[in-house]
Amino acid sequence: MAALATLAISQIRAGPFRQPATERLFNETKGTDPIFRTNDGSNCDHNIDTSSVDGRKHAYSLLTSRGLFRIALDVPAGAEYDVVSVNNPYGCTELSTVSTYRRALPTTNLKFLSTVMWDGRESTGPSTQKITFATNPVDLLADLAHQAVDATNGQAQGTTPLTTLQQQIVDFETHLFTAQSIAREVGALDSHGATGGPAALSKQDFFVGISDPLGGNPHGTAFTPAIFNLFEVWTKSRGHDDDDQDNKGGRASIVRGEALFNSKPINITGVAGLNDTLNTPLIPGNCGTCHSSPNAGNHSVSLPINIGVADLSSSLNLSYLPVVTLRNKVSGQMTQTTDPGRALITGK
Ligand code: HEC
Structure with a gap:
């Protein structure tokens, strides 16, 4: 490489x-x-x-x-549901191809991915496989190469094949790391022994399943919700340096934020892909139950879950998005959403 x-x-x-x-x-x-x-x-x-x-x-x-870009996705053949209506203020109300509206994802910190694209559509395509411990990083690199080709031929409307260029794209993007490096009233986030910022992130250990609340660590290592330890060192150094009070106060607040992420109890309910799959209506968790990759915050194994950001009942303002109504072919159950997400990939 x-x-x-x-x-x-x-x-x-x-x-x-x-x-x-x-x-x-x-x-x-x-x-x-x-x-x-x-x-x-x-x-x-x-x-x-x-x-x-x-x-x-x-x-x-x-x-x-x-x-937002328009991502038009065909309803997969043999889907378990029918799209019965698309109420789209911008047109594009077809039932066989659903227009979704999404932002471009960051093309950095890719080594921590357990899924390529928000809906996993580049992890599960015909030429790729689910990203796993056993096959990573070969599978991730193949997915990213495939993604580069799809983006060039589709979104960028390229007419000539990428051939060897796709390897260069993957080499480039898998070596990019971004993270906040400076904070107001604090200065560099890698000062006084802390390890914030992109340089430390680029050296962060990672493998698929490195930290999994559902017991998926390939070496059997137990899960701990203490996902971030970038600023732990500032806890110890408090009061023992000669910086001004402002800086110390700023650092202390970052330490408190890290502790909240690592330990604040959250009762997880109604999350499809988690509560229903585990048949557990209430899961006592933390941020790290879902954001489990150490010091990166992705989920360290592929786990499609629905926390409701696209639901009509979302507390976000989604009034500018279309409303898609789906009906289960067998049970007749109806679902409304502003973005069917993974259902447009799996048909489930
Ligand atoms: C039940 C699982 C779950 C828990 C618990 C959870 N999150 Fe999330 N979080 C998600 C999912 C899923 C997304 C992606 C949402 C989407 O775009 O559909 C997300 C997105 C985010 C994002 C946006 C990331 C981005 O790239 O845009 C941030 C920041 C975040 N969460 C922080 C937190 C913090 C801080 C906590 C704890 C206070 C927390 N989350 C707890 C599941 C969870």
Whole structure:
């Protein structure tokens, strides 16, 4: 593998109001930058007007205001459900291909992935397999290569095959690490013995199952909810340094945050993929029950769960998203959601 340097990307402090980059790009180019394409950049790809600036403003409004791309996914053949309606304010109401609206995921810290793409669609495709301890990192690298090809041919509308370039893309992206490196009133997050920031993260141990509350550690190591230990050292050094009080107070608050993450009790209820699978209506947990990878916060094994962020009852404002109604072919059970997520991959 090429010896690419690990990039340490420092946090760039934003002003009080930061215009979305996509909105700025739109204004600078009147909506003609290559990011504004109807295959995935516009709210829908038909019955839209992209001939005028006003038309384009309308057509690309979700991308410019919220950074959302349209990901259109075919309902898998043999799905356990029918899509009975799509109520989409932007058009694209087809029942066989559902338009979902999602942000681009970070292309950094990829070594910690146990799933490629938010819905796992690049981990389970015909040419790839579920990411496992036994086959990692070969499976992850194959998934990422596949993802690079799909993104080039699909989203970037490439016409020539990538061939060897896909290997270079994977080499590059798997050597990128990002993490906040500076905090206000505290300074460098790797000072005074702490190990915040991207340099330490790039050296963080990881394997699939390294920390699994469901007992999936391949060596049988017991789970501990103490997932983060980057700032533990600041607990010990408190009061024993010559820094000003502000810095000490700032560091103490980071130490308290880390402790909350590691220990605050959370009663987990109604999470599909967890409570129903384990047949346990109430699981006493912590942040690390779901965010289990040490000092990274991903889940260390593939575990699709639904915490309800796309539900109509979500406490997030989802009024700008479509409502998709699904009906189980056998039981007739109806489900409404703003994004069917993994159901569009598995058909389940
Ligand atoms: C029951 C499982 C569960 C618990 C417990 C949980 N999370 Fe999450 N968290 C998730 C899932 C699933 C997502 C992804 C949501 C999505 O996009 O669908 C998420 C997303 C996040 C994100 C956004 C990450 C990103 O890349 O955008 C943050 C930050 C986060 N959680 C922090 C926490 C913290 C802090 C706690 C404890 C106070 C916590 N979570 C507890 C399951 C959980």
